[in-house]
Amino acid sequence: MVATLGETGCQHPRNGASPSAPAAASTRPPTREAQAAITPEQALEQLRAGNERFVSGRMLHRDLTAEVRASSAAQYPYAVVLSCLDSRQPIELVLDQGIGDIFSARVAGNVLDDNILGSMEFACKASGAKLIAVIGHSNCGAIKGAVDDVQLGHLTQLLARIKPAIERVPESVQPRTSRNLAFVDQVAEANVRLVMHQIRERSPILREMLEQGQIGLAGGMYDLSTGTVRFFGD
Numbered sequence: 001m002v003a004t005l006g007e008t009g010c011q012h013p014r015n016g017a018s019p020s021a022p023a024a025a026s027t028r029p030p031t032r033e034a035q036a037a038i039t040p041e042q043a044l045e046q047l048r049a050g051n052e053r054f055v056s057g058r059m060l061h062r063d064l065t066a067e068v069r070a071s072s073a074a075q076y077p078y079a080v081v082l083s084c085l086d087s088r089q090p091i092e093l094v095l096d097q098g099i100g101d102i103f104s105a106r107v108a109g110n111v112l113d114d115n116i117l118g119s120m121e122f123a124c125k126a127s128g129a130k131l132i133a134v135i136g137h138s139n140c141g142a143i144k145g146a147v148d149d150v151q152l153g154h155l156t157q158l159l160a161r162i163k164p165a166i167e168r169v170p171e172s173v174q175p176r177t178s179r180n181l182a183f184v185d186q187v188a189e190a191n192v193r194l195v196m197h198q199i200r201e202r203s204p205i206l207r208e209m210l211e212q213g214q215i216g217l218a219g220g221m222y223d224l225s226t227g228t229v230r231f232f233g234d
């Protein structure tokens, strides 16, 4: 399994890269052909492999300037990822993805609304992405806010979108407060599964693509303390 799409796979140590190294030694954004060739399963494997590189400290050496140049005319990302606003979960970094590799939507609590759904439809139907990934995380402040029924300006309506996930966690899990981090993390995972369900329910375009196997849908939970993403299906 190649690590990323296109002319990639180079894992030479940073110190070993000479300034005059040939361009082929650098990572490249996906091409139209590479995007078309990848399957939804391979797309998920690419994200999984990227996170494994991140956790083990063996990220690909990237010439980001070269990636900017290579992607300036067009983009062919292979996945769209919805994740949280949280500063500790910069999704391209923790999945070791470069410029042009993935579409990235970030909003507190990785909640779904029509703007995010429209973005996913653009990513998959118009731009050819093969995978939708929804990635929540441990110790999430938005989840805690929903659990504690925080009221604050426009945040109130955002947190309301998370509340149905609280009901999805069995009543046997107690106490149901933000101080119980195990409960908070169960709500966060339930919220990811809820968003996955909503994507299928609310977008006929994406549902049809999923049913026909043109795209895949994956959930994930990022552990703030280890840097690991645990992926799961719906």
Ligand SMILES: [Zn+2]
Residues within 6 Å of the ligand: 084, 085, 086, 108, 109, 137, 139, 140, 141, 142, 143
């Ligand atoms: Zn969060």
